[in-house]
Amino acid sequence: MNQPLPSSPCPAVDGVFPLHGAEFAADPHSAYERMRLAYGSLVPVELHPGVTATLVIGYRTALRILNDPVAFPADPRGWQSTVPGDCPILPMIEWRPNALRSSGPEHARYRAATTAALSAEDLHALNWQVEEIATGLLNEISPLGRADLLSQYAFPLVFQTLNTLLGCPPEIGERVARGMAAIFEGIDAQRGNDILTAALDELITVKQQRAGDDVTSRLLAHEAGLDRIEMIHQLVTLYGAGIEPQTNLITNTVRLMLTDPRFSGDVLSGSLTAIDALDETLYTDPPMANYCLSYPPRPVEVEGQLLPAHQPVVVSMAAASNDPAIAGDDRARNRAHLAWSTGPHTCPARAAGYLIAQTAIQHLCDVLPDLRLAVPAPQLVWRPGPFHRALAALPVTFSPTCHAS
Template identity: 55%
Template structure:
C-alpha cells in the first residue's frame, strides 16, 4: 500500500552516504490509486525530507529511485555518459510478466539506447517529424474537431475523452502516419494496455503487429507521411527498427497527446484565475498548456536512466544499472527553482532536456491548442459535469473521463 513518506531529516554532507535504492524505509508506490488521486501531496512530503531522491516502487517488487529535485534531474539528464537510457542490464533480472516492463524494456530507439546508436535513431525521428507540414496539420485538426463537435453539440453534454479527444487524436495520427484506421485501432488498444500495466505483454504484441503491418504497407505504397519519411531516411532503418520508432511516436501521440489536451481542458474548467482567463479570452491557450506541463504533465514520472556504475550524487549512492526516474511534475514544482507567476515560463521538464528533448514539441503544441480552441469557440459556456477521477499508473497523469455540460447548440460550419 502506498504511504506518504514522513518528513525525516536529510543526511548531512558529513554523514555516511546512503542509497535511496537500498534503503529499508517504505517505498512510495507510484502505481497505487492513492498516489494517482493526489500525487502533489506525495511530492510535497518527499521534498520535506530534504533529499533530492526518494525510494519508490513502479510495480510490486520493482524498485526505483525518483528524482524530485530540479537541478539534480537536469544534471542527470545532461550526463548520458554516466546515466544512459539503455536498460538491457537491468531487465535481465526482471520477470517477463512484470506490468511495467513493456514501458521500460530495451527497444531499438533513441530513448532506450545510448551513444551513436541513440544518435542515429534520434536523427531519423527528428528529421522525419520535421517534414510534417504544420499548416496542413492545422487544417486536419480543425476538420476532425468540427466533425466531432457536431456529433454532440446538440446534446448539451459529452464525455470529452470518449467523444472528442481520443477520436480526434486517433484521426490526426492516422493522417500523420498514413495509417489505416483498423491498424491504428490495434495500436491504440495495445498502448492502453501497456500504459495501464494490464495484460501489457499482449498489448506489446498488438503494437508490434500493428506497426509491422503499417511498415509493410508503406514499403509497398509510400506516401506523404511520417512512416514513409522514416523509410526513406538515410539511416536505412530495418523493419524491426521501423516498428519501434513508429510504436514510440504513435504511442506517445495516442496516449500522452490525448492526456495533454484533457488535462489542460480540466485545468481551464476548474481554475478560476488562469483557466478563467483562457475561457474569458484574456489569456492565450498556450499559457494553460504550459501550466499543465508544469503541474500535471501527461508523463509525470519518466525520462528513465540506468547508471553504468555505482555513482555518488547529492550525498547518496545510486547503484549500477538500476532505474532512476525523473519526477517531472515534482521537479517542475521544486521551490528552489520556481514559484510565483509562470506566465511565459517554459522551464518545465515535460519535454525532456538535452538529447532527451522531445522532437515533436511544435506539433504537439499545435494539435493541443487547435483542439482546445475549436472546442471552446464552439461551446464557450462549457462546464464540468462531475468531479474527475485519475487513472492509476507509475508514469502517466491521466483522467478516466471528463464529463461536461453546455447549452445545446447548432452544428458548426468549417471556415
C-alpha cells in the same frame, strides 16, 4: 534528513513511496511534498510491487541527470535481465531499438531518422488537419449538451491526427490504439505489446507497397537504413508519445480551465488563452509525470547519495518543475518546465504536440464557450499508474448547438 511526515493518502512503506496506487494518482503533489521533506531531491520509490527505482524530484538534479547520457544512459538491458518477463510495466520501459531506449551511436542514428521524418511535416497543414478533425467531432457532440471530452473528443482527435501524420489506415490504427492502451494501463500488457507490434508490421508493409507524404514513409526512406524491427520500434515510440500523453495534455488542460479560479473565469471569456493554460498544465500536471528513465552502468554519486548500478532512475517532470527552489509566481509563456524532457532525449515532436493541443483546445472553446464540469471537481478520477497523469473521464455539460462549422 528523515523527518516526521504529515498525514497523506499515499504513505511510504519502509521508507519507499509507491507510485502505482490509486492513492498516489488521486493526489501526487502531496506525495511529492512528503518525498521532498523526507529525502530531498532523490527518493526511493516503487514503480510496481517489487520494482524499485530512484525518483528525481529536484529541478537542478534532474537537469544534471538528463544532460549526462554517459553516467545516465537510457539503455535498460542491464536492469531488465533481473525483472520477470511478465512484469506489467515492462512493455513501457523495456529495451527497444529506438532513440528512447538507446545510447551512444545507436541513439544518434535512430534520433536522426525520427527528427528528419518529423521536421519535414508542414505545421500549417497539420493545424488545418486538426481543425478539420475537431470540427467533425464537435459536430457529433455539440447537439447533445453533454459529453465525456476524453473519450468523445480528446482521444479520437489525437488518434485520428496521429494516423494522418503516420499515414496509417484507420483499421490498422484501431489495433495500434488497443495495443498501446493495454501497455499504458499495465493490464495484459504483453498481449497489448503483441497486438501493437503486429499492427505496426502491417503498416510498414502498406507503406513499402505504397509510400506517401507521411512520417512512416520518410522513416523508411531515411539514409539510416532502418531494418524492419527498427522501423517497428521507431513507430512504437511515435505512437507511445503521441496517443496517451497528447490525450492527457488536452484533457488536463481543459480540466484546469474549468476548475482553477485563475482560469475558469477568464479563459473561456478570452482574457487568458489556451496557451497560458497549456503552459500551466505542462508545469503542474504534465501528461507524463514521471518518466525519462536512465540506468547508471556503474554506481554514481549524486548530492552525496550513491545511486546503484543498473537500477532505474526516473525523473519526475511534475515534481522537478514544481521544485520550491526554482518556483516562480507567473508561468504564463514560461517554458522552463521539463514536460518535454531536455538534453539528448528532448522530445523531437514538441512543436507538433504543442500545436495539436493548442488547436484542439481553442477550437473546443470557440464552439462550446460555456463548457462546465458535469460533476464536482473532487469527483474526477485519476487513473493509477507510475508514469502518466491521466483522467479516467472528463464529463462536461454545455448549451446544445446545431453544428461546429
